[in-house]
Amino acid sequence: MSLRDGLARHLRSHFVDLDTDRLAHLGTHRRGKVRELFVGDDEIWMITTDRLSAFDVVLTSIPCKGAILNAIAVAAFEATADICPNHLLEVPHPNVMRVRRADPLPIEVVVRRYVTGSLWRDLEAGRAGVYEVPLPAGIRRDQRLDQPIITPSTKAEVGIHDEPISRRVILEQGMVEEAVLDRAFELALALFARGEALAAERGLILVDTKYEFGLVDGELIVIDEIHTADSSRYWEASEYEARFAAGESQKMLDKENIRQWLIGVGYQGEGTPPEIPDAVRLDLAETYARLHERLLGRPFVPPAEDVRESLYTVLGR
Numbered sequence: 311m312s313l314r315d316g317l318a319r320h321l322r323s324h325f326v327d328l329d330t331d332r333l334a335h336l337g338t339h340r341r342g343k344v345r346e347l348f349v350g351d352d353e354i355w356m357i358t359t360d361r362l363s364a365f366d367v368v369l370t371s372i373p374c375k376g377a378i379l380n381a382i383a384v385a386a387f388e389a390t391a392d393i394c395p396n397h398l399l400e401v402p403h404p405n406v407m408r409v410r411r412a413d414p415l416p417i418e419v420v421v422r423r424y425v426t427g428s429l430w431r432d433l434e435a436g437r438a439g440v441y442e443v444p445l446p447a448g449i450r451r452d453q454r455l456d457q458p459i460i461t462p463s464t465k466a467e468v469g470i471h472d473e474p475i476s477r478r479v480i481l482e483q484g485m486v487e488e489a490v491l492d493r494a495f496e497l498a499l500a501l502f503a504r505g506e507a508l509a510a511e512r513g514l515i516l517v518d519t520k521y522e523f524g525l526v527d528g529e530l531i532v533i534d535e536i537h538t539a540d541s542s543r544y545w546e547a548s549e550y551e552a553r554f555a556a557g558e559s560q561k562m563l564d565k566e567n568i569r570q571w572l573i574g575v576g577y578q579g580e581g582t583p584p585e586i587p588d589a590v591r592l593d594l595a596e597t598y599a600r601l602h603e604r605l606l607g608r609p610f611v612p613p614a615e616d617v618r619e620s621l622y623t624v625l626g627r
């Protein structure tokens with residue numbers, strides 16, 4: 311069966327919801343935009359669903375996205391554990407990570423090597439000053455920066471958009487202690503350098519990415535997901551120069567594809583979200599699966615069984 315056919319089988323049996331009562335023994339249930347969490351005293355069972363959020367709104371589901379993201383995040387945690395401790399403890403199911411429960415910093419640490427996406431949109435709209443990060447003059451869309459920059463954002467409550475913020479304001483508002491923030495930024499840059507190198511080995515560019523950090527017994531660790539297609543942008547390295555020179559969009563292997571589709575139909579996070587056609591959902595599922603194959607060096611194989619049922623089998627009582 312072709313990859314697309316395998317993914318198409320999950321268009322309707324997409325994994326968007328759980329009967330949380332059946333997993334209540336794992337901990338206190340909390341629903342994120344993409345994940346279902348079961349929170350215990352020291353650990354969390356993080357179940358990644360197929361839900362797709364863009365502009366901070368859950369819009370649809372992408373077949374098999376949960377398992378693909380989980381696999382990419384797990385591989386990235388394993389490939390960076392020597393430079394930064396992370397929360398991963400165990401992978402009991404393709405959609406699940408059992409992790410150490412941390413006290414999350416109230417910010418997201420976004421590292422960027424290229425000026426694109428929301429930073430480019432901010433620059434064009436004259437809003438990029440909020441980060442208080444110097445950018446070279448006369449910059450063009452998708453231009454590479456000599457050094458990666460950090461453009462933090464707040465971590466908003468459900469339903470509120472994450473807001474850009476600067477290091478200075480984070481400290482001024484006492485959101486994070488200075489020593490902790492400096493360490494988080496240092497770790498983020500080290501993780502990013504490793505992510506860039508691993509992507510380059512696969513002919514990809516890690517364009518930008520978002521990290522979340524948390525404290526466990528005073529130790530700063532990286533949490534949530536890293537270097538996935540949801541938290542990062544990836545471009546095709548071999549096509550970058552020509553496309554940039556021609557002023558064309560880059561070949562994207564990430565969620566920006568759907569953001570561009572949404573912007574194309576006039577949606578940017580406000581008002582009623584558009585209906586997303588199955589073909590568009592499948593295209594994105596294929597993009598995610600191809601990224602899995604490129605980064606992990608092995609194809610993603612869509613499961614034969616229903617994801618929910620297998621979750622109850624593995625994690626249920």
Ligand SMILES: Nc1ncnc2c1ncn2[C@@H]1O[C@H](COP(=O)(O)OP(=O)(O)OP(=O)(O)O)[C@@H](O)[C@H]1O
Pocket residue numbers: 341342343344345346347354363397409410411412413414466467468522524533534535
């Ligand atoms: N090790 C951890 N300890 C505590 N919290 C964590 C840990 N790892 C991830 N989280 C939190 O779990 C949630 C993951 O769920 P998900 O990705 O669905 O949420 P989100 O869409 O990013 O945000 P929200 O929770 O606001 O909907 C995030 O709020 C993240 O900060």
Ligand SMILES: [Mg+2]
Pocket residue numbers: 342344534
């Ligand atoms: Mg998240």
